[in-house]
Each structure stands twice: as C-alpha cells, then as structure tokens.
Amino acid sequence: MKFQRKTWVALALAVGAVLAQPHAVAQESVLRIVPHSNLAVLDPIWTTAYMSRNHGYMIYDTLFGTDENAKIKPQMVESWTESGDHRLWSFKLRKGLAFHDGAPVTGDDVIASLQRWGKRDAMGSALMTFVQSMDSPTPDTFRIFLGEACGFVLEALGKPSSNVPFIMPKRVAETDAFKQIEDYIGSGPFIFKKDEFKPGDKAVYLKNTKYVPRSEPPSGTAGGKNVYVDRVEWNLALRDAQAQVNALKNGEVDIIEALGFDHYETVKADTTLQLPLYANLGLQYMARFNHLHKPFDNAKVRQAAIAAMTQEPFLRAQVGVKELYKTCPSMFVCNTPYGSLAGSDLQAKSTMKKAQDLLKASGYDGTPIVIMKPTDLASIQKLPDVAAQLLRQAGFKVDLQAMDWQTLVGRRAKKDAPEKGGWHMFLTAWNVFDVWSPIANPTMDTRGEKSGWFGWASDDKMIEIRNQFMRATDEPTKKKLADQLHARAFEVGTHAPLGEYNQPMATRKNITGFFITNGNIYWNLKKSLNPA
Amino acid sequence: MFAFLARRLLATLPVLLIVAVLVFLLLRLSPGDPAAVLAGDAASTEQIAQIRAGLGLDRSIPEQFAIWFGNVLRGDLGQSFYYKTDVTTLIGQRIEPTLSLALITISIAVLVAVPLGVLAAWRFGGWLDRGLMGFSVLGFSIPIFVLAYLLIWLVSLKLGWLPVQGYKRFADGPGQWLYHLTLPAITLSVIYIALIARVTRASVLETLGEDYIRTARAKGLPESTVLLRHALANAAVPIVTVIGIGIALLIGGVVVTESVYAIPGLGRLTVDAVLARDFPTIQGVILLFSFAYVMINLLVDLSYLFFDPRIRY
Numbered sequence: 001m002k003f004q005r006k007t008w009v010a011l012a013l014a015v016g017a018v019l020a021q022p023h024a025v026a027q028e029s030v031l032r033i034v035p036h037s038n039l040a041v042l043d044p045i046w047t048t049a050y051m052s053r054n055h056g057y058m059i060y061d062t063l064f065g066t067d068e069n070a071k072i073k074p075q076m077v078e079s080w081t082e083s084g085d086h087r088l089w090s091f092k093l094r095k096g097l098a099f100h101d102g103a104p105v106t107g108d109d110v111i112a113s114l115q116r117w118g119k120r121d122a123m124g125s126a127l128m129t130f131v132q133s134m135d136s137p138t139p140d141t142f143r144i145f146l147g148e149a150c151g152f153v154l155e156a157l158g159k160p161s162s163n164v165p166f167i168m169p170k171r172v173a174e175t176d177a178f179k180q181i182e183d184y185i186g187s188g189p190f191i192f193k194k195d196e197f198k199p200g201d202k203a204v205y206l207k208n209t210k211y212v213p214r215s216e217p218p219s220g221t222a223g224g225k226n227v228y229v230d231r232v233e234w235n236l237a238l239r240d241a242q243a244q245v246n247a248l249k250n251g252e253v254d255i256i257e258a259l260g261f262d263h264y265e266t267v268k269a270d271t272t273l274q275l276p277l278y279a280n281l282g283l284q285y286m287a288r289f290n291h292l293h294k295p296f297d298n299a300k301v302r303q304a305a306i307a308a309m310t311q312e313p314f315l316r317a318q319v320g321v322k323e324l325y326k327t328c329p330s331m332f333v334c335n336t337p338y339g340s341l342a343g344s345d346l347q348a349k350s351t352m353k354k355a356q357d358l359l360k361a362s363g364y365d366g367t368p369i370v371i372m373k374p375t376d377l378a379s380i381q382k383l384p385d386v387a388a389q390l391l392r393q394a395g396f397k398v399d400l401q402a403m404d405w406q407t408l409v410g411r412r413a414k415k416d417a418p419e420k421g422g423w424h425m426f427l428t429a430w431n432v433f434d435v436w437s438p439i440a441n442p443t444m445d446t447r448g449e450k451s452g453w454f455g456w457a458s459d460d461k462m463i464e465i466r467n468q469f470m471r472a473t474d475e476p477t478k479k480k481l482a483d484q485l486h487a488r489a490f491e492v493g494t495h496a497p498l499g500e501y502n503q504p505m506a507t508r509k510n511i512t513g514f515f516i517t518n519g520n521i522y523w524n525l526k527k528s529l530n531p532a
Numbered sequence: 533m534f535a536f537l538a539r540r541l542l543a544t545l546p547v548l549l550i551v552a553v554l555v556f557l558l559l560r561l562s563p564g565d566p567a568a569v570l571a572g573d574a575a576s577t578e579q580i581a582q583i584r585a586g587l588g589l590d591r592s593i594p595e596q597f598a599i600w601f602g603n604v605l606r607g608d609l610g611q612s613f614y615y616k617t618d619v620t621t622l623i624g625q626r627i628e629p630t631l632s633l634a635l636i637t638i639s640i641a642v643l644v645a646v647p648l649g650v651l652a653a654w655r656f657g658g659w660l661d662r663g664l665m666g667f668s669v670l671g672f673s674i675p676i677f678v679l680a681y682l683l684i685w686l687v688s689l690k691l692g693w694l695p696v697q698g699y700k701r702f703a704d705g706p707g708q709w710l711y712h713l714t715l716p717a718i719t720l721s722v723i724y725i726a727l728i729a730r731v732t733r734a735s736v737l738e739t740l741g742e743d744y745i746r747t748a749r750a751k752g753l754p755e756s757t758v759l760l761r762h763a764l765a766n767a768a769v770p771i772v773t774v775i776g777i778g779i780a781l782l783i784g785g786v787v788v789t790e791s792v793y794a795i796p797g798l799g800r801l802t803v804d805a806v807l808a809r810d811f812p813t814i815q816g817v818i819l820l821f822s823f824a825y826v827m828i829n830l831l832v833d834l835s836y837l838f839f840d841p842r843i844r845y
Contacts, residue, residue, distance in 0.1 A: 038804060040614045041570060048572030122576070162574055178582050180616060198625055199615035200804050201796035238697055238794035246684050246696040247794070376807070403563065406809055410565030413577050434574055442574060452576035 029230035031511070031527055034238050034247070036258035036503075036520070039203050042192075043180040045120050048162035050431065054520045057221065058205045058232070059100075059186035060166035063091070063110065064158030065222030068280060068516035070336050070436065072158035073222035075214065076105065076167060076187075086149035086473050093140045096212035099169050099187045107136025112173035114157075114165060119177035121163035122452050123440050126470060127156040151473040152439055159440065160221045160519065161433035189213070189225040189523050190232060203234040218515050218524045225523040228513065232522055241378065248273060248506055254527060257520050259506040260378060264321050267506045275504050276514035281432040282326065282500030284333055285314055285380070287387055288443065288455045289495060290424050293417050295369070300362035302493025305369075305425075306347050308355035308394035309387060311499035318382045318501075325501040331443065331489055333500060336436040338479065343487030347496065355394040368397040370418040372426040374405040383427040383498065412454045426454075427498070432518060438469050438485050443494045457494045533837075536845035540833070544826045551822040552601060552815070559811050560593050566613045566809040587613055600815065609819070610812035614805065619816035622801060629699045630797035632709065633789065634782045636717035641724035642775060648725070649732025649771075650764055654755075656737060664729055671726025676785060680719045680792040687715055697794035716793040720785050724778045731774040735767035742766070768839040776832030780825050 035054065041047040044056030065075040074080070078094035097105035111134045118128035130150040136142045144153065157165055172183045184192045190205035197203050213224040235253055238244055241260040247253045249270060259267060259275070267273045287309060289296040296302055315325040328334035329344030341348070369391060373384035388398045403411070408426060416422035435441040444466055445451040448458035462485060469481040489495075507514075513525045567584035568575070575583075584590055588599070603610055609619035652661040688696045694715045700708035739745060740763050748758045787799035794800075798817060805813035836843045 038808075040808065041616070047570060048574035049570075050572070052572070120579070122574070162572060178586065198796065199612075199617060199622065200801060201625070235698075235794065237699075237796040237800060240792055240794070242681060243684075243697055243792055243794060246689060247698075250688055250692075250696045252696055252698065404807070406565075406569050406807055407563040409568040409573075410563060410809070413565065413568050413580050415577075428573065442576075452578070453574070454577065 029527065031229045031232045031255070031522065031525060032235060032253045033232060033255045033522065034235050034244050034253050034257060038200060038236050038239070039234065040199065041180065042184055042197075044166055045117050045163050045177065046180045050162065050520075053162045053164055055192075055203070056164055056166045056186075057519075057521055058188060058190040059184060059192045060164075060168065060188045061097070061105075061186065061225075062158070062164060062166060062221065064154055065220060066158050066160040066433065066518075067219040067222040068518065070220075070281070072154045073216075073219075075158075075222060076110075082153075086151075087146040089144040089146070089153055091142050091144075093142075094212075094214075095140075097187055098210060100185050100191045100208060101169075102210075103169065104139065105167060105187050106139040106170075107142030108139075109170045109173065110142045110167055111136055112170040113167045116168075116173045116175070116177045117163060117165040121159070121165070122442065122445070123152070123156050123159055123437075124163065124165065126439055127153065130470075148471065149473055150470050151478055152437075152470060155437060155439070158221075159433070161431050161440075187211075189227045199236075201237050203236060205232040205234075206230065213523075218517075220517055221519070221521065227523050228526045245506070248508065251508065254508050254511050256506040258379070259504045261319055261321055261324070261504070262378075263506070264324070264504055267504075272509055274507055274509050274511075276507055276511075278505055278514050278516060279502050279518045280516050281333060281335060281436075281518050282328070282502055283432060284328075284430045284435055284500050285318065285383060285427065285498035286430065286435075286443070287383075287425055287427045287496040287498055289457075289493065290418075290422065290455055291457045291494075292415055292449070293422060293424065295362075295364050295367045296424055298362060298364075299491070299493050300358065301364050303346060303491075304355055304358035304362050304364070304394060305391060305396070306490070306493055306496040307350040307358050308352065308390045308396075309496045309498065310347065310350055310390070311497070313390065314383055314386050315499040315501060317386045318380065324504060325499060328500045329497060331435065331486055331495070331497050332438070332441065332482065333432045333436050336432065337475075338436065338438060338482035338486075340483045340486040342483040343490035346490050352390075352393055359395045364396070366397055368399040370399045370401060370422075370424045372408045372411060372423050373400055373402045374408050375402050377405040379503075380427060380429055387425070387427060415449065415456065432500075438466055438482050444485060444489065446492065446494065455495065457492060459488070459492045459494075462488050462492060462494075533845050537830075537834075540830050544823065547826055548819060548822055552604065552819060553597075555815050555818045556597050556600065556811075557593070559809075559814060560596070564809040565589075566811060569808050570613065600812070604819070609816035612805075612810050612813045614808040614810040614813065619812050622813060623798065623816060623820060626796060626798045626801045628701060628797075629790070629795045630786055630799060632699075632702065632713055633716055633720065633786055633795060633797060634779065636710075636713050637720045637724065637782060637785075638775070638779055640717055640721040641728055641778065644721070645725040645728035646732050646764075646771065649729040650736050650759055652729070652733040653736035653740060653763075654759055656740075661733070664733065668726040668730045671722045674722070676719060676723065676788045677792050679722060680716075680789065683715055683719055684792075699793075699795045699797075713795075716789050716795060719793075720782070720789045723785070724782075727778060728771065728774055732764075732767070732771050735770045736763050739763045739767045765839070769836055772835050772839060773832055776828055776835075780828050783821050783824065 037051045039051045039055055041052045044052040061076050063076050064072050067073050076093055076097055078092045080091040082089055118124040130146045132145045132147045134144050169185055172181050175181045189208050189211045191208050193204040207227045207230050213226050216223040218224055244256050245263045248256055289302050311327040319325040329348040330339045332338045371384050371388055374381055388400045391398050412426055414422050418424050438444050442453035446457045446459040446462040449456050465481055465485045472478045510528045567580045571580045571583050611618055648664055652664040655661055684696050687694050698712050700712050702709045745762055748762045790797045790799035802817050
C-alpha cells in the first residue's frame with residue numbers, strides 16, 4: 001500500500017507539472033483565429049476561393065478599397081485624374097509603399113499585377129476589353145489608356161471580393177496567370193510566414209512593421225490598415241463547429257470567423273464572448289437554374305419557380321435567428337449602389353396560387369426537377385429541402401438528390417442533361433461584393449454556353465443593357481441601366497434571390513477594434529489581457 | 533523463420549498493388565472534380581477546364597495510372613492537387629501527431645485493460661467482473677465523438693484541466709505534447725480498453741481452468757505469480773492478436789478523434805483530401821495505411837514466437 005501511495009503522489013506531481021506549463025506562455029500579441037474554411041491555394045488571383053482572398057488581404061495591398069458604404073476609396077493610390085473623354089486615367093502612388101523585401105512598389109509592379117488579374121477575373125477581363133495600353137511614366141505613377149470610355153475603372157480596381165486586384169512585385173505578377181505563384185511577397189500590413197505554414201494545420205502572419213497605413217479611419221477594405229498585434233495565427237485544423245465554440249469558451253482561440261447559426265444563442269448568452277458587428281450588408285442566398293435543359297429552358301417555367309420560392313421560408317429554415325436575416329428581392333443586394341427592386345414583384349408579391357397559375361400556363365410537361373442538395377455544408381444544406389417543398393406545392397415534380405458539396409461543385413460544371421449526370425437547380429450563397437454590381441454579378445452574364453458561370457443563361461437584351469452599363473460614365477445613367485437589367489433578369493428568370501443574412505462572427509471580449517468590413521479582415525484589432 | 537519473413541514481405545507487394553489499383557479506380561469513378569474545388573465558387577467552366585488540364589486530369593485513366601504508378605515505384609507519391617506540396621512531405625508533417633496519438637492511446641488501453649481483464653477473470657462473477665462487462669458494453673456502444681464532447685465538457689470546460697483542441701510537437705516539449713494529447717488519447721482508448729479487457733478476461737478465464745494452474749496453486753505459489761506468470765502468459769496470444777488488430781483499427785479511429793480535437797494528423801489529412809478530391813494525397817495515405825496494416829499483422833504473427841515457444845514458422 002505504501003508503494004502505491006508513493007506512485008500516486010509521483011503521478012499527481014507529474015500531471016501537475018504538465019498542467020502548469022501552458023499558463024506560463026504569454027499570448028498577449030498573438031491573435032488566434034479560426035477561419036471559415038481551410039487555406040489551400042496561396043494565390044488569390046489563380047482561384048476565387050474566399051480563403052485565398054482573405055489570405056491576400058493579409059499580405060497584399062490594393063490600389064483602391066471599398067468602404068462600409070460600398071464607395072470606392074483610394075488605398076495605395078494617392079491621387080488620380082481622368083481625362084475629359086474618360087479614356088486616359090493617370091494614377092499617382094502614395095509615398096512609403098514597399099514590398100516585404102524592402103523594394104519600393106512601382107508603377108511597373110502595378111501594371112504587371114493588373115495584367116495577370118485581368119486574365120483571371122471576370123470584371124478584370126471585362127476591363128481589359130477596354131484597355132488599349134498601360135504604362136508607368138515614373139516609378140510612382142501609372143496610366144491606363146482606354147480604347148473607349150468605360151464607367152467601371154475605379155469599381156474594378158477597388159473590387160473587394162474574388163478576384164481582388166492585389167498588387168504583387170512585377171517578378172511575381174509575371175507568373176503565368178494559369179499557374180500558381182510561389183513567392184508570397186506583398187506590400188500589405190502582414191507578412192506571410194512561409195516556413196510556418198502547415199497546410200491544413202496553421203497559417204501564420206507577422207505584423208509588417210514597415211507598413212505605412214493611411215491616415216483615414218478603417219472602413220471596409222479602405223482606410224488605415226493599422227496592426228496592433230505582433231502575430232496572427234489561423235487555426236486551419238479546427239473545423240468542427242462545436243469544437244470551435246468549446247475552444248473559444250476555453251480561451252484557446254480568440255475569433256471564430258463564421259459561427260454556426262445553431263451556436264448563436266449560446267455565444268450570445270456567454271458573458272466572456274461577444275458577437276461584434278462587422279457587416280452592414282448581407283450575404284445572399286440564391287437558387288440557380290440550368291437554362292440549357294427542359295423544363296428550365298423555358299422562361300415561363302423559371303418564372304413560376306421564382307414565384308413559388310418566396311424568401312421567408314428559406315431564411316427561417318436555414319438561418320433561424322430573426323435578427324440575422326431579412327427578405328430582399330434585389331439581385332444586387334439591398335442598400336448597395338445598384339440595389340434595385342425593378343421587376344421583383346414576380347417574387348416579392350407572389351403567392352403559391354400565383355405560382356401554380358404561372359406553372360399551368362407555362363406548358364410544364366412534368367419533367368422532374370433535379371435539385372442538388374449538399375449534405376455536408378451546414379451553411380446552405382437546408383435550402384434545397386425548402387425549395388423542393390415549395391416547388392412541389394406549386395405543381396413541380398422534384399427529384400432531390402443528396403451529395404457532398406464537392407460532388408455538387410463538380411457536377412454543376414457539367415452541361416449534360418440531368419438524366420445523364422447533369423442538373424436542373426442548385427442553391428448557394430454569395431458574399432455581397434460578388435453580386436452587388438451588374439458587372440461582377442456572374443448571373444448577369446447571359447451569353448449562353450459562353451457565359452462564365454454555371455446555369456448558362458442566354459438573353460441578348462441583357463447583354464445589350466450590360467454593355468451599355470459598362471460604357472456609362474455617370475451614376476444616374478448607371479443606376480437607370482442597373483434597374484433595367486434587374487427587371488429584365490426577373491423576366492428572363494436568370495435565378496431566384498432567396499434573401500439576405502449576416503454571418504455572425506464570435507470573439508472573446510478582450511478583442512476590440514472591430515469595424516464594418518463586410519468581410520474577414522484582421523487589421524485594427526487589439527487584444528488585451530482583460531476583457532474590455 | 534527467415535523464409536517465413538521473406539515470404540510475408542513478398543506477399544505485401546501484390547496486396548499493395550491491388551490496393552493501389554482499387555483506390556485509383558474508385559477515386560476516378562467517384563463523383564466530384566478536384567479542379568472545381570480548387571477553382572473556387574465564382575470560377576467559370578473554362579477556368580475549371582484549364583485547371584483540370586493543368587492537373588493532368590484530362591488524360592485517359594490508364595495514362596494517369598501509368599504516370600502515377602511509375603512515380604510510386606520510384607518512391608514519389610506525387611504532388612497534392614489541393615496543397616501543391618509533395619504527398620510525402622505532407623505525410624511527413626502529419627505522421628507525428630497520428631503516431632503520438634496512437635502510441636499513447638494503445639499504451640493507456642493496454643495498461644488499463646490487461647490488469648482489469650486479469651482481475652475480472654480472477655474474480656469471475658464478482659462486482660469487478662460485472663462492472664467490467666458493463667463498461668465494455670458502454671465502451672463499444674458510445675460513439676467516439678459523443679464521448680469526446682462529453683469529456684471536453686467535463687475535463688476542459690468545467691474542470692479546466694486539459695485543452696479543448698490542438699497539438700504540440702514533441703520537440704516543443706514533452707509536457708505540452710502530453711498535455712494536448714491526454715484527452716484525445718483517453719477518448720480514443722475507451723473502446724480499446726473495452727475490447728482488450730474483454731478478450732483478456734475471456735482468455736485468462738479459460739487458462740485459469742487448466743490443470744497446470746491447479747498444479748501451480750497446489751504447489752503453494754502466490755496467487756499473483758499464478759495469475760501473471762502462468763495464467764496471463766499462457767493467455768497472451770489472443771490478447772496480443774487483439775492488441776494488434778486494435779492498433780490497425782486505430783487508423784480508422786483517429787480520423788474522428790483528430791477531427792473533434794483539431795489534431796493535424798493523418799486522419800485529418802485523409803478527411804481533407806477526400807473532401808477536396810485530392811487524389812494523390814488520398815492514394816498516398818491509403819497506400820501508407822495498407823502497408824502499416826500489413827506490417828502490424830506481420831509483427832503480431834512474429835510476437836507469437838515470443839509468447840508461445842511451441843509456435844514455429
């Protein structure tokens with residue numbers, strides 16, 4: 001018995017010593033973040049993945065930013081001029097811009113970066129159709145010569161979501177646009193620690209002590225990018241939603257970028273945690289039709305489906321927390337510069353009876369609608385069930401097919417008929433800045449099979465209005481054209497907007513400095529030892 | 533003995549070849565497109581097609597297999613589609629957490645289960661025996677993730693003794709390493725304790741009825757000697773077999789445990805690779821798992837020589 005007691009005491013001491021260790025590590029200046037997904041691709045121009053975009057915002061800077069009111073503001077640019085005929089744009093870079101290796105940012109770096117971006121991004125490609133040439137008369141200036149006037153130069157250069165025109169060193173930006181870069185030198189507020197990057201485990205960023213922020217307060221992706229922590233760590237291994245909340249409660253992480261709606265009330269009730277306001281524009285759910293195949297090759301059938309899919313049931317089922325969602329029939333998102341209600345009565349003032357009447361009048365032949373349902377993506381997985389139910393009530397036959405998200409992603413790229421492995425409809429969510437502009441919004445590209453995004457809508461009138469929009473240089477005209485495009489999109493039935501929501505972010509209370517970003521941005525944040 | 537070893541080692545080659553062919557074909561036949569995953573949500577069909585070509589996925593399946601298998605024969609498992617890193621490097625980064633977790637788990641399981649099983653057999657029908665049987669049923673029945681959440685709630689959130697998640701390398705300090713692995717290992721060990729304890733109990737119970745045990749007791753040997761040197765030693769073969777199977781089964785068990793506890797090991801890598809349709813990584817990890825499985829079985833077979841001198845190969 002004596003021996004046993006000694007053994008237990010020794011064991012207890014050993015365990016005690018082990019347990020005591022972690023508390024000795026000070027973590028005052030390390031911001032520990034759980035991102036919404038895994039970071040795989042480190043080239044934010046090569047992919048449109050949001051994680052790569054967020055990585056880009058950490059280490060790169062942009063010529064312009066988009067503030068909390070969706071206005072374009074200068075960021076790396078100090079000043080700019082536009083010629084009277086809107087064809088020559090001259091930009092001057094602000095002083096103190098330097099890459100992480102100490103080299104100054106020059107006009108040549110900017111031009112190479114824009115050229116690479118223009119080969120990958122939809123809006124960039126659209127801009128490049130107008131660009132005749134670009135040059136850099138002096139190291140701190142660059143010019144864009146347009147073949148004809150276009151009205152979205154600043155909108156494109158300040159584009160806040162994928163693909164963002166991040167500025168890279170010329171030698172990096174000269175990488176083939178269809179190959180990933182391997183040098184991660186930027187001029188942004190953080191420096192990427194390549195030697196500490198462990199795919200699927202963690203990504204580390206250090207404060208760029210030489211970064212010169214703008215003097216304006218931070219707002220969206222614009223304003224001063226002040227960094228108050230020494231180091232930011234992205235925990236890429238912590239993917240389980242419940243485990244994330246447990247780790248936050250236990251003080252092992254500081255921020256959960258995308259809190260599951262199911263955990264919202266738990267976090268709200270916890271006095272050590274907070275749900276900071278970081279977005280004033282919502283994300284948008286949408287249902288996308290495949291315009292290539294029966295019955296959705298018929299606009300009247302698509303209209304009947306839109307009429308059946310009123311927004312409230314989707315938001316109630318998927319989000320569930322009333323304060324986090326709102327109905328909004330604008331395809332360009334409400335409260336944005338082009339947010340429009342034109343033509344939206346089809347959905348906004350619909351009833352199931354109206355949807356049933358529209359379907360009867362459409363000549364629908366009873367073809368079952370193949371809806372792809374992702375079972376592993378909690379953020380959207382309830383939407384297809386609601387869609388199936390509403391469409392059935394309207395008179396559609398529905399074939400709801402469950403699959404994982406990556407299967408869906410692969411299948412939606414197929415143009416085959418639904419009975420041969422294709423599809424009729426899928427539902428997804430968009431960041432506001434991917435859909436707020438008639439040019440950026442991929443569903444507004446109606447070039448049929450040539451159009452960039454899945455669903456392949458075809459409509460010459462929309463193409464014409466969109467072309468006019470690209471060339472319009474004054475805001476009233478642009479707004480008028482955006483309204484026309486919006487109304488026409490409802491006539492065509494490109495897709496069904498299913499309402500807007502805010503994705504909650506959960507943090508510990510000792511993290512302060514949040515501002516309206518409408519995205520996942522980590523400058524301006526402070527971490528104190530004691531909760532504020 | 534050496535002929536046996538050589539035969540068994542040679543037999544691993546067709547096993548690995550069959551695994552390689554099956555995994556390769558199954559992945560190519562399953563739905564999902566790695567290029568679409570990499571391209572992101574807003575990518576166009578043209579962008580996806582360009583990425584697919586860049587990955588070599590536009591080639592025929594036999595051509596893809598020939599390239600991949602040729603590289604494997606040269607010891608190159610290829611490059612991850614998703615992480616753009618060599619699969620061998622990825623495995624190298626992820627093997628330590630998994631091996632650590634497996635080692636601690638199986639150590640806990642053996643240290644707890646074998647004595648419990650022996651004692652239960654010794655006190656057959658008593659409260660310890662009944663308790664162990666009840667625990668075994670519970671241990672087999674409760675899903676790992678449920679147990680994990682319960683333990684996290686109690687040990688981490690309520691008592692604050694151990695962390696909720698994460699992993700520290702052994703090189704960063706054995707204390708931190710053990711601190712982060714204790715809870716996951718306890719979680720994962722429960723099912724193995726249930727399995728090994730049950731088999732130990734049954735096996736020892738059987739040997740306790742043998743004539744040589746009666747003889748040993750008649751000679752006046754202490755009960756501890758009877759139990760450990762005579763009963764347990766003679767019951768060792770099935771126990772070692774089940775421990776070996778347990779180690780092999782751990783490969784499956786770590787997938788869930790690593791996900792819940794955010795341990796960046798091979799299990800987590802496998803899940804990520806499957807979700808991202810990262811074919812080279814899945815193929816590489818499964819080949820490694822298969823090899824490990826075969827080797828564990830071989831070691832178990834060899835261990836019989838030690839525990840039972842009557843066995844000859």
